[in-house]
Amino acid sequence: MNDFADTGMPPCPGRCNRDRVDGDQIPGSPVWCRACQQAIHVALQELVDLYAALWGVGQRAVRAGEKVTTSRGTRTPAVSPGADQADEILRTTCAWEDALRTHLSHPAAAVGTDHTGAGRALTSAVDYLGRRHTAAMSTPFATDYGHEILALAAGTRRLLRADRGTSRLSAPCPQCDLRALEREGGTDTVRCRVCRWFTTWDRYDAWAGTFLNSAA
Ligand SMILES: [Zn+2]
Ligand SMILES: [Zn+2]
Structure with missing residues (x-):
């Protein structure tokens, strides 16, 4: 069966179909095509390293909510784009883990996302989602899940590239x-x-x- 075989499935929402005209679309299997499912899986695994790399970017500013006291008073420092993006990776990935656990009637995740547990929470969320990738790809939220994981990885790579140029x-x-x-x-x-x-x-x-x- 080639990728264009008429399976009766709606077209894959991925970039594989971005430049294609109607009638010549790659169908989902059942939502994303196999190539896009693979790309989502790679992006998911990549989030762990991207998360770690962001802390280098985080060093040039302070976390949100902190105050800097100087002889001229107290102010809120600039928010670090690296720390913001790292938080976004952690929150989004753990939220998708929670959604899949609920969908599959699995118990809630055991690792908290507090300050010391953040790295482990992300690693175990990626592990949980990665091991159940086929199941995640056929849930009712497969489209949103895939788009968010791809966008997180791509956005973080852009941010890291921009920082290296500074x-x-x-x-x-x-x-x-x-x-x-x-x-x-x-x-x-x-x-x-x-x-x-x-x-x-x-x-x-x-x-x-x-x-x-x-x-x-
Ligand atoms: Zn596709
Ligand atoms: Zn200055």
Whole structure:
């Protein structure tokens, strides 16, 4: 049976059908086609490593809800995009584990998602979902589940790529005095990751040349 065989199933909602015209669509088996099911399985397994990699991105800012106290008062620091995305991976994956457990009448997951249990909760959620991939792919929520897992992995890969393109700069920020300036990957913007002051690369370059020469 080739992928186009008329199985009476609705077309796969995956990217396999994105550029195809009606009547020439790859059917689901029963929801996603086999290639897309495989892609979802790979993305699911990948979430564990992506989650770990995000904590490198998280180092350049502080967690939401924390306060920074300085001689000029207390403020909320910038939220880290890495920590936000890591939370999103954990919450989404554990929520799908819960949904599948309910659907299959399995007992609730034993691992909590508190601070110390987060890594283990994610690993065991991915393990649970991965082992029951065929079952998960034929649930009534298979379409949403697949889309969310694919989007999480793709969004995280994008975020990590963007972070790798960011270069830290040596001159301190003219507004907060911290060595926290960075140039965002592929852009002409220089931004302070602490106070969010920003300028263009040309203006930074001219100013930093003067500053670094006078400091020498
Ligand atoms: Zn497909
Ligand atoms: Zn600053």
